[in-house]
Amino acid sequence: MKPKFKVLVYNFLGFAILFIIFRFGLNLILQLESFYMSLIAAIAASFLAPKFAVVKKEGVDKIVMKWIFMKGFKEL
Template sequence: MTLKTKSLVYNFLGFALLFMIVRFVAQAFTNLTGFWLPLTAAVAASILAPKFQVVKTSEGEKMFMKWLFIKGVKEIK
């Protein structure tokens, strides 16, 4: 599996996990119904999910992660 594929999978898993959590919480504690429930969950999950990206460096391809809850950009081994 290439690093680009791994970053795509990690982005999807981070978004999907947070989407399900936010959707459950919004459904349990708010009066949102219909279209607004998944829309709210999607916006919140896309803001809160970590972002993974592959960058070509002089040493080869490396994967980096940026997240709202950590400072700076972290290299993923």
């Protein structure tokens, strides 16, 4: 599997897992319309989800991760 495809899958999974957790968590706490709960969950998930990218380091494609809870980049 190419690194760019892996990055796409990792970004999607990170967002999707957090979105589902926030969506159902908000449903338990707040009694809003489903559109507004989904909108709040999407904004929160996109802000808190880790971001993955492909960088070319020494001629080799490497996957790196940036997250707001970590300082700097982590190489995978």
